[in-house]
Amino acid sequence: MPGQSRVEVCSRIEEVRGVVHQVRREGRVVALVPTMGALHAGHLKLIEEARSASDVVVVSIFVNPIQFGPTEDFRRYPRTWEADLELCRKGGAEVVFAPTVEVMYPAGSGSTFVEVPELSDRLEGASRPGHFRGVATVVLKLFQIVGPDRAFFGSKDYQQLQVIRRMVADLDVPVEIRAVSTVREPDGLAMSSRNRYLDADQRRASVVLSRALAQAILTVEQGETDAERVRQILRLTIESEPLARLDYAEVAEAGTLDPITRVGSGHPSVALLAVKVGPARLIDNALLPA
């Protein structure tokens, strides 16, 4: 029963495989929620949706070094183990898989990579070279280790979601991918583990991302079809906030993330933002009216 269940913590590959193998032999459906810990209400929603759609929920907690660039925040990425476990319990997860780096990348390993080049070199991939290679590789590993029927990912990391969908389709990985909508703070800021990096002023300034996206949606609703004009609105809104520094503002085809020239006209498109606010690099996105 959610909120009261015991959570079984596995740190070794054979352990989690054994548990899941047994569960699947009993004909029960297993869901995986891959996370890097520092869990928040967005993760809770992932776990709860996984819980309601499956018999057994496995949450993986692993801060994956190979998806961080050399100057990025791997070392200082928040680790909040006790609170994470409590949130997994609250969400109704039965199993937490929390391997060490040595378990995931033992000495002599780590020379195989999964690449989705078409989707990986732009946007987040342009700002973070190698990021999606690291993401695709660790997600494939987690799927091979856990062997779930389905896996749940948040929509805030929109490009990551597309990379994973593409990888799973292209490689025939027998895991169903489900996207869960972004959970937001009352003022609109998308939940993120990196919001912890923000001081009070920066936290207030960070609402500019969701405000810019809302502005873009409104503009398209009011009839704007020029994608470049929508990008400009995103840029101008971000630039109106002194504490925010724009990394990119893009309007792209929703599946391929190809840049587009016209929005609406029946083609699904998405607005994507990456913005630095103080020590944090924040991303957000919104589907635009088709």
Added chain:
Amino acid sequence: MPGQSRVEVCSRIEEVRGVVHQVRREGRVVALVPTMGALHAGHLKLIEEARSASDVVVVSIFVNPIQFGPTEDFRRYPRTWEADLELCRKGGAEVVFAPTVEVMYPAGSGSTFVEVPELSDRLEGASRPGHFRGVATVVLKLFQIVGPDRAFFGSKDYQQLQVIRRMVADLDVPVEIRAVSTVREPDGLAMSSRNRYLDADQRRASVVLSRALAQAILTVEQGETDAERVRQILRLTIESEPLARLDYAEVAEAGTLDPITRVGSGHPSVALLAVKVGPARLIDNALLPA
């Protein structure tokens, strides 16, 4: 019973998944023998070894376009469907998975690749850019589609075997890899689907590969420890055959395929050859005394 069993032919992914899923639910062990068809006595041995070590043998037959270079022999690669089926039956395979290119790479797919760069850029990879990316990708796909307990590969394709072993270990793919020793013609020529390309004179000339490897082994047995001297013996032997054109002759560490300077002294090493004879590019290899 080998030689008399019926073979179930699946061409769709859901079909072969359904069959294997049922078999594994019954607790039976499934082996996969991935092939490109044009089966010969080497493949028969793979199937027979798989048969004797497992409950159910699946043979995949798929000429994988993405492991061929643009100037290579994808189009003229031999297709011998009826004889292949008969050989699968003879070896005791229960299932043949024979997908079309459209099933393996449907429109809009094919943008994800598995890369093992450290092992893939040298030797065969240097002569055939992209070859091992194509091999690793299709083998991972076959493992995801079929979901076997173990898979059997021939040792003639030595570098391929190392690439697959590394991929499976690095990505935690739950498939056990077994190597089967090379089957040879009475004169020593390694069995290969590409031997069909040879006319009578070329066929006689092709024995030079196994003769060169035998010479290398003999030299090491007689006390030679200089790897460059062993390479020279390989080269000189190949060059003694007018119909043969050397592509490479290497002596390398057996696991990493790093070039070495000294053979023996307890470190496993391997001699590898690629030689063109008429229209065929032939490869062979031999472990050297450690």
